[in-house]
Amino acid sequence: MRRISAHYIFPGDGPLLKYGILEVDADGTILNIRDTGGIPEEFHGVEFYNGILIPGLVNAHCHLELSHLKGRVISAPGLVPFLDSVLAFRAEVCPYEVMEQADLNMEAEGIVAVGDISNTDHSFPVKQKSRLYYHSFLEGAAMDPLWSEKVMTRLRGLARGLEHYGLKGSLCPHAPYSVSDELFEKLLEESLHTGLPVSVHHQESFHEDLLFLKKEGDFVSFIEQQYPGFTTWIPPGKSSFDHLLPFFSRFPRLLLVHNTYSNPERLGSIAGLSDSVALVLCPRSNLMLEGRLPDVEGLSRTGLRIALGTDSLASNHELSIVSEMKVLQDAFPEIALTTLLQWATLNGAWALGLESCLGSFTPGYRPGINLVENADLQALRLLEKTRIRRIL
Ligand SMILES: [Zn+2]
Incomplete structure (x- = not known):
């Protein structure tokens, strides 16, 4: 001993x-x-x-398979130009060694568990070999409702691959602006069946609400490129959060990632869901893509758990949770160090469904x-x- x-x-x-x-x-x-x-x-x-x-730190939001894009995604400021640039690299596979190095760097930074978005199976061998615990969020997107079943079939195939490597994960929607209500419904059904945590990118750009409120902003042409039928889509006339609330409120455990433009008062309205909804903040990525941070002080008063993530190396210089904490401390000096530490440890473990083994110095x-x-x-x-x- x-x-x-x-x-x-x-x-x-x-x-x-x-x-x-x-x-x-x-x-x-x-x-x-x-x-x-x-x-x-x-x-x-x-x-x-x-x-x-x-206790060991938890990185609640990462994309290991984008590690090769470090310093390479040069785009105009804003999320939509960034997404366009990342999509341009779609055919490129991240080399195994690059992901392995990112994994080792996270280990050296004291990270013990990662919530990692996977659109492909490229990262699975790295995760299998890693000493870190990975929960893979297998992410699907399609605004065209007719594509929903096709996306589910692809995700179930990915899930079988994950299982083959002995890894854990769940099927997830990418973001409100990239997932039809039909696909949301199918992913919700799946989640109710498994009970596993689900992650969704949420209000990372103000264009997201512009889309849902008025069908305006950068996302209109972005979606039209992929879904010609979008011309007949009628905006619900409310924020993406309010539109998707009927879904959000039913997931057994849901991580709303980013919340850069979220209204703390609206999120506070779901404080009663604090045992099923957590907010994941990726401050350095937000600064790089949007040049701003969420209203973290306001979000901290919603009653919802907050956890921290690094996002990918495509929008961050390093995968370090302590660096994310420093950014938050400097921007929001009123947030106590113990609060930041809890976000980085216990709350992260909760976000990944690991609160009964990680995140705290509990005997056993x-x-x-x-x-x-x-x-x-x-x-x-x-x-x-x-x-x-x-x-x-
Ligand atoms: Zn992300």
Whole structure:
């Protein structure tokens, strides 16, 4: 058994334990977490670290299969030009070594679990070999209702491939602007059957609401290119969130990813769904594509869980959850470090349905142990030089 201590322990939720002690099995299972009441105790064989011990981090939104697009997607600002640019690379397969390196980089950044979007099976061999836990969100899109069954057949084929690699995952809609109501309904039925978490890109661009409110904005021509029948589509006259609420409210566990243009008051109206809906924020990707962040302060008051993601290397320089936390801390200084840490650990684990094994220092769990190094331990703030060091 190892006894590990530091200036502080963050258990996954709740307050920091000053000079707390973790008792850990040889395989990393948490045996006990001791609150010393802030008094450093003399223990034989206690390893002491400078910093804050936290559970393994969870990256709730990534696209491993886009890792080869790092620094290559040069587009005009905005989500729609970005999507056009990514689609131009559609025929290119991300090399195995590139995805493997991205996976190893995430491990070095203290990440233990990833919610990863897959449109193809390209990343499955990397995930099989990885020491990280992956939940693959197998993503489908089609605005043409006649394509719904075809998309479901393709996704079920992908799911069989995933199973072949011994990996876990679920079938998901890509985004409100790319999925017909018919396809949403089929994916909802599937989710009600499996009970697994489902992810959807949500209000990442203001053009999404323009589309649903007035059939205006960048998405109109984007969709028309892929679905000629779109000319007869009548906009519902409400935000994408309000239009899809009847679906959103029925998924057993739903991750709304991005929320860059979401109205916190509208999202707050579903606070009663806090045991089935979580918000996933990818701040660095939002800054790169849209040049803005969601109203994180407002979203934090909705009563919904918030988790963090990196998005892909096509819209981020690195896959680092601590870097995402630094951006949020700098933009929203009123958000406490313990809140950010909970978003990055326990809430991420919840988003992937892993809260009963990861995300907190609960006895019996094997969540991984990270040290937050070079933080300001007086003010409890992350600094530019703050890094994650894996202890276990
Ligand atoms: Zn994404």
